């Protein structure tokens with residue numbers, strides 16, 4: 186844990202961006218500007234859309250949203266270039282609302298047609314399901330391998346989502362002890378989990394799946 | 398949330414300062430207060446590095462949730478088999494107490510906290526139990542709102558009125574009788590969907 190220190194190490198972020206130049210480049214349709222904009226925002230837009238809408242057709246949604254941002258900038262909707270990040274976020278939020286509405290409508294139409302098979306396409310294939318089950322079982326055994334106190338802290342905080350104050354009270358911990366124990370328990374859990382995944386052979390499969 | 402305020406005082410330039418690990422964790426777990434949420438929201442849109450941190454953290458949290466759920470389930474199963482072995486079946490008082498407890502459980506509302514939108518997180522909800530819904534209404538205007546529960550084909554099961562207050566909608570809803578995927582929607586007076594949450598209804602969640 187870094188405590189109260191703000192991280193300053195990332196390189197490819199907004200720190201080095203000259204907002205006015207970037208916006209001007211995009212307005213003129215300059216390729217370098219477009220590329221920089223895409224490099225900066227595509228991961229964030231993807232993350233945001235996925236968090237709100239799930240992974241379905243994510244590439245298309247990211248692409249559409251990016252085009253909307255570019256067109257809005259070209260139209261001059263962004264008056265203060267230094268507000269670009271907030272501007273992008275507003276566009277993405279509007280897109281999320283639009284996608285939700287669209288999904289609701291299409292489900293209504295589906296219901297009218299009595300096809301109603303909307304859940305089927307989310308299912309995994311049997312091999313993937315077996316692998317996920319195996320991984321889940323390993324996570325259970327990793328948690329079981331922790332001390333009771335470490336396990337209790339992780340389950341209370343992350344699974345039961347109990348407030349920190351409640352956990353401290355019920356486990357007789359100070360706030361500092363709690364933070365330290367939680368961070369150590371999480372690290373231990375991660376370490377044991379990784380070892381178990383590696384020795385089971387499914388770690389590499391998951392990494393490949395992620396990369397793909 | 399002393400730390401949340403603290404974070405905001407030093408995150409003066411959301412486009413330059415990366416949130417620290419604890420702030421990132423609050424964000425991943427939807428535990429940020431409004432201002433902090435706004436600042437981090439804006440930051441991550443333009444910071445691939447923090448998106449990496451968030452995704453890694455969310456994977457870790459998911460592993461803990463999954464492992465924890467299975468662990469608690471296995472503990473409960475062990476306890477049940479132990480009880481079976483040692484309890485006398487004809488303990489009528491204990492039986493009655495269990496029945497009474499089951500009845501109380503079935504009639505008492507089950508708290509459902511929904512913070513993510515459709516697709517990113519599905520919360521499991523017990524069948525046949527009245528629900529007490531706590532729905533995240535961040536960014537929605539305060540005021541009246543319609544809450545609707547529909548099945549996976551979009552068929553309405555229940556509709557009620559509530560209000561958005563302090564970025565949340567709290568309302569009680571009747572028990573859902575059928576298992577499977579359902580959606581809870583917030584709509585405005587014109588019937589436009591403002592937000593949608595997914596739930597999975599199960600007999601034994």
Ligand SMILES: [Zn+2]
Nearest residue numbers: 415444446447
């Ligand atoms: Zn960052």
